[in-house]
Amino acid sequence: xxxxxxxxxxxxxxxxxxxxxxxxxxxxxxxxxxxxxxxxxxxxxxxxxxxxxxxxxxxxxxxxxxxxxxxxxxxxxxxxxxxxxxxxxxxxxxxxxxxxxxxxxxxxxxxxxxxxxxxxxxxxxxxxxxxxxxxxxxxxxxxxxxxxxxxxxxxxxxxxxxxxxxxxxxxxxxxxxxxxxxxxxxxxxxxxxxxxxxxxxxxxxxxxxxxxxxxxxxxxxxxxxxxxxxxxxxxxxxxxxxxxxxxxxxxxxxxxxxxxxxxxxxxxxxxxxxxxxxxxxxxxxxxxxxxxxxxxxxxxxxxxxxxx
Amino acid sequence: xxxxxxxxxxxxxxxxxxxxxxxxxxxxxxxxxxxxxxxxxxxxxxxxxxxxxxxxxxxxxxxxxxxxxxxxxxxxxxxxxxxxxxxxxxxxxxxxxxxxxxxxxxxxxxxxxxxxxxxxxxxxxxxxxxxxxxxxxxxxxxxxxxxxxxxxxxxxxxxxxxxxxxxxxxxxxxxxxxxxxxxxxxxxxxxxxxxxxxxxxxxxxxxxxxxxxxxxxxxxxxxxxxxxxxxxxxxxxxxxxxxxxxxxxxxxxxxxxxxxxxxxxxxxxxxxxxxxxxxxxxxxxxxxxxxxxxxxxxxxxxxx
Numbered sequence: 179x180x181x182x183x184x185x186x187x188x189x190x191x192x193x194x195x196x197x198x199x200x201x202x203x204x205x206x207x208x209x210x211x212x213x214x215x216x217x218x219x220x221x222x223x224x225x226x227x228x229x230x231x232x233x234x235x236x237x238x239x240x241x242x243x244x245x246x247x248x249x250x251x252x253x254x255x256x257x258x259x260x261x262x263x264x265x266x267x268x269x270x271x272x273x274x275x276x277x278x279x280x281x282x283x284x285x286x287x288x289x290x291x292x293x294x295x296x297x298x299x300x301x302x303x304x305x306x307x308x309x310x311x312x313x314x315x316x317x318x319x320x321x322x323x324x325x326x327x328x329x330x331x332x333x334x335x336x337x338x339x340x341x342x343x344x345x346x347x348x349x350x351x352x353x354x355x356x357x358x359x360x361x362x363x364x365x366x367x368x369x370x371x372x373x374x375x376x377x378x379x380x381x382x383x384x385x386x387x388x389x390x391x392x393x394x395x396x397x398x399x400x401x402x403x404x405x406x407x408x409x410x411x412x413x414x415x416x417x418x419x420x421x422x423x424x425x426x427x428x429x430x431x432x433x434x435x436x437x438x439x440x441x442x443x444x445x446x447x448x449x450x451x452x453x454x455x456x457x458x459x460x461x462x463x464x465x466x467x468x469x470x471x472x473x474x475x476x477x478x479x480x481x482x483x484x485x486x
Numbered sequence: 487x488x489x490x491x492x493x494x495x496x497x498x499x500x501x502x503x504x505x506x507x508x509x510x511x512x513x514x515x516x517x518x519x520x521x522x523x524x525x526x527x528x529x530x531x532x533x534x535x536x537x538x539x540x541x542x543x544x545x546x547x548x549x550x551x552x553x554x555x556x557x558x559x560x561x562x563x564x565x566x567x568x569x570x571x572x573x574x575x576x577x578x579x580x581x582x583x584x585x586x587x588x589x590x591x592x593x594x595x596x597x598x599x600x601x602x603x604x605x606x607x608x609x610x611x612x613x614x615x616x617x618x619x620x621x622x623x624x625x626x627x628x629x630x631x632x633x634x635x636x637x638x639x640x641x642x643x644x645x646x647x648x649x650x651x652x653x654x655x656x657x658x659x660x661x662x663x664x665x666x667x668x669x670x671x672x673x674x675x676x677x678x679x680x681x682x683x684x685x686x687x688x689x690x691x692x693x694x695x696x697x698x699x700x701x702x703x704x705x706x707x708x709x710x711x712x713x714x715x716x717x718x719x720x721x722x723x724x725x726x727x728x729x730x731x732x733x734x735x736x737x738x739x740x741x742x743x744x745x746x747x748x749x750x751x752x753x754x755x756x757x758x759x760x761x762x763x764x765x766x767x768x769x770x771x772x773x774x775x776x777x778x779x780x781x782x783x784x785x786x787x788x789x790x
């Protein structure tokens with residue numbers, strides 16, 4: 179178990195190192211970002227001052243060293259546009275993103291677990307195939323198309339829901355729906371497949387033979403065993419999906435979260451913010467993945483008790 | 487009894503002008519109605535892509551401010567000839583959809599092929615060479631899987647700006663890790679097999695073994711992965727264009743048409759609806775095909 183944890187942590191460290199290096203060289207490859215941002219009318223002296231301030235003089239190695247050091251000291255520099263520390267800008271964005279995440283996660287699980295169970299139990303009937311068709315469609319529709327059509331129908335035609343921001347509970351409905359589309363489709367599929375594996379097992383027959391009601395058999399004996407498989411699949415993918423989904427959905431609904439910040443800074447070429455945002459999301463995703471990995475290994479006696 | 491004999495594989499001498507000689511006919515016979523619809527839609531989309539200049543009624547970038555924001559056929563203020571209406575600059579939406587489809591299709595195809603080549607080569611080399619090189623490649627694969635691709639795409643596009651070439655680069659990087667993983671796994675499995683040993687014993691060099699004996703056996707899982715990747719790349723491309731990070735205006739791609747048309751949603755929803763439907767047709771067709779291929783490739787792998 180200890181070796182497994184160590185190996186996972188080592189892998190995580192390597193991945194972190196790769197993304198940090200990637201971000202560093204990517205932002206330096208494009209030439210001097212100062213010239214892009216400052217524009218006309220700056221004196222040569224001020225330009226040198228700024229270059230020195232952002233640590234852009236010196237060799238690549240020193241710059242790289244400074245960059246790594248800045249990560250550990252927490253000095254990420256100022257936003258080109260807002261002239262505020264990037265950490266401060268990003269910190270304001272975390273909570274709205276988390277709120278949207280929670281509502282999406284709750285909605286996704288509340289919808290797709292029952293759907294997946296129904297699809298497995300009524301596999302041969304119309305309900306089962308109908309659910310799978312819908313799940314399949316959810317997989318093929320890009321989230322931004324769902325979002326745009328939702329806005330067209332519920333905001334502009336019916337005038338029921340607000341579009342911009344995260345002010346009230348009503349604001350959550352459309353972003354949550356649009357973001358859940360793909361997750362619901364995927365999770366329904368996983369749940370169905372995991373349930374199908376479980377439903378054919380001998381202990382299910384035993385449970386029924388004991389005279390337990392069908393409800394208990396499916397939920398207690400079926401779902402509980404299937405949930406291990408479901409969680410292992412979902413756990414390793416969910417962080418990446420969320421990162422991808424929130425970028426699109428947040429920027430459509432002007433949700434004041436990290437995803438919106440990333441797109442904005444990418445379009446405006448606010449490198450310090452983009453750099454910090456990318457690093458932050460990547461670190462979060464990598465840490466979540468490592469945590470899931472270790473938790474899953476802990477739950478699996480074959481890995482937990484393995485020697486070496 | 488007749489059931490039994492009819493299900494046996496038979497060798498039939500086919501006339502030269504038989505439909506069996508059309509590529510894909512066997513696939514068509516095995517397909518259910520969903521797959522058949524997907525195949526027809528896919529074929530139409532491919533035809534539209536290839537013959538865009540012949541089919542599109544207007545120049546996609548021709549502006550005519552006098553006939554801007556006209557609705558599609560069947561609505562009030564419809565202008566003859568502009569079947570799907572016009573956009574905010576008076577450009578024909580049907581023509582823009584067809585050209586947008588063409589660009590989306592081409593970009594996605596280029597991206598998918600590049601990803602296949604990069605990933606396939608690295609995976610093949612990793613599986614054959616082994617050692618430090620393999621560790622290096624697989625470490626990169628793990629890292630790539632761990633980092634959400636959207637972040638990388640945002641980073642690249644922000645730094646190099648959005649042009650056609652950069653877009654191809656971004657889409658080409660997408661999915662290489664899946665190809666590399668699959669190919670390396672297959673190569674690892676194959677190199678232990680007797681027929682490779684036999685080829686080596688017969689004096690075949692490593693290059694010959696790689697290209698003539700291993701590569702043909704990796705094709706089928708690769709094709710499946712390629713199809714699934716292609717539809718993901720279509721979604722990725724339209725998403726990036728939608729966000730305004732893709733190919734820049736006035737060039738139309740389906741995603742950017744939806745993105746720009748979003749501003750006119752209350753008054754002129756047709757600007758958005760037509761390209762959005764086109765995207766759905768494309769992704770549905772490709773996804774259904776990819777899904778079907780995956781299921782059926784699996785069966786063959788199992789029976790092998």
